[in-house]
Amino acid sequence: MRLSEVAWTDVRDADVDVAFVPVGSTEQHGPHAPLGTDTLNAVAVAESGADAYEGSGGESGADRGEVAVAPPIPVGVAEEHRAFDGTMWVSPETFRAYVRESAESLVSHGVDRVVFVNGHGGNVEALAEVARRFSRDPDHGGYGVAFTWFDAVGDHASDMGHAGPLETALLRATNPDLVREERVDEAGAGAADRWGEWVAGVNLAHDSDEFTDNGVVGDPREGDAERGEILLDRASDALAELAAAVAERGGK
Secondary structure (H helix, E strand, O other), rough: EEEOOOOOOHHHHOOOEEEEEEOOOOOOEEEEEOOHHHHHHHHHHHHHHHHHHHHOHHHHHHHHOOOOOOOOEEEOHHHOOOOOOOOOOOOOHHHOOOOHHHHHHHHHHOOOOOEEOOOOOOOOOHHHHHHHHHHHHOOOEEEEEEHHHOOHHHHHHHOOOOOHHHHHHHHHHHHHHHOOHHHHHHHHOEEEEEOEEOOOEEEEEHHHOOOOOOOEEOOOOOOOHHHHHHHHHHHHHHHHHHHHHHHOOOOO
């Protein structure tokens, strides 16, 4: 159930087990991918994960309710990309407050189990804190966790860069019209090999333009649509499994 597409009475009458709140970013993704890549990918995984949850389980899943997929939160913690035009960001403090309060509004309607479905690496630390604070709040009894899709794709996770093979592959599978295919070779040729400048286990670079001229880390030419379908299946299955555990978790 996509909250932006249903009426309030549909939500009232639904049996909702858990809500997915997609969280992304509006930031540079090289010359070939849209600024909304992280948000688009988070939404794709959230919607596919909801379908996987509602459609799985056989007899054991027969009594499962629905997943409420919230509208995405499209601006995140992304100041590291400030040198690239079009990038938007908010402070971690603003981000944490907005995401947490958005989830708390769902609790007021009885939807008190939440998974934050994340598509941006810069959000990870802040979302972990959001989930802890949301879950510890004694006033509402809600419980939430944060899920980052590219951490849940098995051995593919080692290829995660930025606008590289994984993000490009998922876009090609789910939003192919938004990939500027005529620029992919350029993006790959100018890409950095890894994220950051590392000395003694410390990243010396605070901003991405310090180590990548075109904003790309990893070769997007290695991310075709077939790989994207594999990534979507793996991330969706993992999200559905997590959702079942979150939905079954008892209240305080």
